[in-house]
Amino acid sequence: MNNILRGVKKLVPGAVKTAAKNFVAGMSIDNSKYGYNKQGMRKINIGSGKDRRVGFINLDIDPEVKPDITRDIEKGLPFDDNSVDEIVCSHTLEHIRDLSFVLREFYRVSKPGAKIKITVPLMDASDITHVRFFQEDTFRTLTEPHYWNTSYFVGKFKELDRSFRDLSTCREMTIVLEVIK
Numbered sequence: 001m002n003n004i005l006r007g008v009k010k011l012v013p014g015a016v017k018t019a020a021k022n023f024v025a026g027m028s029i030d031n032s033k034y035g036y037n038k039q040g041m042r043k044i045n046i047g048s049g050k051d052r053r054v055g056f057i058n059l060d061i062d063p064e065v066k067p068d069i070t071r072d073i074e075k076g077l078p079f080d081d082n083s084v085d086e087i088v089c090s091h092t093l094e095h096i097r098d099l100s101f102v103l104r105e106f107y108r109v110s111k112p113g114a115k116i117k118i119t120v121p122l123m124d125a126s127d128i129t130h131v132r133f134f135q136e137d138t139f140r141t142l143t144e145p146h147y148w149n150t151s152y153f154v155g156k157f158k159e160l161d162r163s164f165r166d167l168s169t170c171r172e173m174t175i176v177l178e179v180i181k
Contacts, residue, residue, distance in 0.1 A: 107156075
């Protein structure tokens with residue numbers, strides 16, 4: 001068996017490496033390996049792309065950008081419950097089909113009081129990879145208590161800040177939420 005694997009590796013080393021990496025990415029990570037930064041906090045940069053942040057665990061679906069963790073967040077986040085202090089997610093959620101599931105995952109892994117900073121384009125159809133569109137009030141089901149006991153529930157959050165910026169292709173919104181547990 002080992003001889004066969006060695007032979008396959010010689011023929012297609014890149015394919016074997018990619019297949020192994022994709023297999024490992026589908027499994028949970030060793031939480032002790034991806035621990036806490038120098039300040040004793042666990043911070044995650046979801047959909048990092050080439051925006052690698054120091055002091056953060058950079059997570060992206062694309063192995064080509066060399067994230068710390070290669071992961072499709074629609075399959076869940078590979079972190080323990082209540083283990084994350086901060087999440088940054090910029091220009092990623094517009095590519096997500098099951099937004100409720102992903103936001104539930106953000107809530108699940110976040111500690112009480114954790115900060116979540118989400119940046120999304122508003123009503124931007126200029127990119128064919130966008131599968132959903134956002135408006136200024138899209139996240140109100142997260143912050144208004146009367147939604148917390150409905151089928152819309154994904155978590156309890158307090159809005160701390162909201163800002164807007166005009167880009168060349170669209171208007172962008174950044175919302176900062178605090179996790180309530």
